Amino acid sequence: MKYRKLGNTDLNVSVVTFGAWAAGGWMWGGTERKDAVRAIRASYELGVTSIDTAPIYGQGTSEEIVGEAIKDIPRDKVQILTKYGMRWDLVKGDFGFSSKDNAGRDIDIYKYAGKESIIKECEDSLKRLGTDYIDLYQIHWPDSTTPIQETMEAVAKLIEQGKVRYAGVCNYNAEQMAEAEKYVSLASNQVPYSMVQRDIETDVVPYCLEHQKGILAYSPMQRGLLTGKLKPGHQFAPGDHRASNPYFKDENLRRTNAFLESIKPIADAKGLTLGQLTVLWTLEQPAITIALVGARNEAQAVQNAKATEKTLSEDEITEITEKLNQLKLDL
Template structure:
């Protein structure tokens, strides 16, 4: 079960493994054995598409993916990665500071320069232990580099056979239009969930008009829509979600998750599976990224691919969200 990305020849699974959390420090750490098991369990349960990035653990996430996919038929997998978030160099737009897995504070910059793009992809190929990447994506827009320069680098990768399709992340409508003066994009990876629907105003209409696919990240709002996290739950002190969750009214979110839990029970499903299934049913969405820190979570995510929400329940969810 796979969905085609835009007009490209690439198709990915509607639930795609998001390998950010297994990258380490920003999520309070994770055991390597559990991370490898999560990747393998995803593949074994039908999630053959994996999305990662160099900045996730400063290369660690990509290395884990490379280790985990050994022994699998590479042609049966779809590896998605990114470039354009650099550390140990002052270039582009400053993004944030984060501790790496050794506790060292790193300054991260958004940078999409031509030479850097080529260099990053070569490093990703080595970490992933593969000779091609299925979907290469610019991780974030970089105002210091012309969009055409970045797209020309990606087009070169495509022509050289190092990548199979080209995508971007976090692009708005105007940026998508500018990029497509140089290349044909397959996808735009953007935040999308029941609680965050801004892309419906501009990005989704563009995608519908130009045969572009949406890859939705944070469809469960980094765990918030699982019903697990509330005001009484204590996250690890280094977990970035301590700040991230502050943007939401947790009391209202709890009311929503209570409703969703009851609906999910009618499908013999979890609330997390319901949240993923809702995102995948939205217009132009080819896949929802779902993180997994162990084999159990990976298998649960895969179950969302079998969940078919009724039209009546989709309307009911819309009513709850309107409230």
């Protein structure tokens, strides 16, 4: 495993970081706790020391699973990255969307990052995770109803108290990052980034390069699309959000799979899966510090962690990018 410093902090994170959304089951068709715990532990054995979670993932379930998985690991050997600002138990802030919890009950999700809410969320997360500090505390989504100043000053207070080591943001644009930076030193921005979703290259990447901020790329395999395992006509499990996601329309699956077939010789020559090749390409892009990769069982976790045992040459990166630039999806 390789490690990189996150932004201008002294936080060393594993370039493959365990993304624990799917482990929480919510919006992924449920979860099996034992499998998820084993997946995290298997990742750690292969050098994946960083774990990214959030209260909203399974409405506390994902954080509880992470807490259980790391309880026997010395706390300074793992980096816990979690979030705040998405409430399912409070009607306040920006309405996000309606969903169902893991038990099938209707819930409404609100994006809310008021001071008192952040303080409560932090205490709840610490309990679920079984720890007394969070390495990176990130706002999950922008909240238009709360001034960025109020939000970031609350996190700065948590840092002063030793409950949080570093502040991060998720899904912020460059302008929002600059505003947040007035009130707390930001370590990073966690944003969607993959071969087929590269919007951040226009503003977030240049900002992070200029200001030495890390980028945590989430969904680098585009929620499974870039593994090459999904074929047109695929039937998703009940509750799986991908069923209505435009990336998974049959025509987009066909076009993406044709692109993946064109780069498969590179993967085959290195003994890599297409998913592993995707992760390696992502990690070589400007300003990308880590790739957040989810796993729901031990086998997936091991495969993800082993991606970094190989490297890509400049020529291989260029060849993949040139072929990728010819791919057009109907979104």
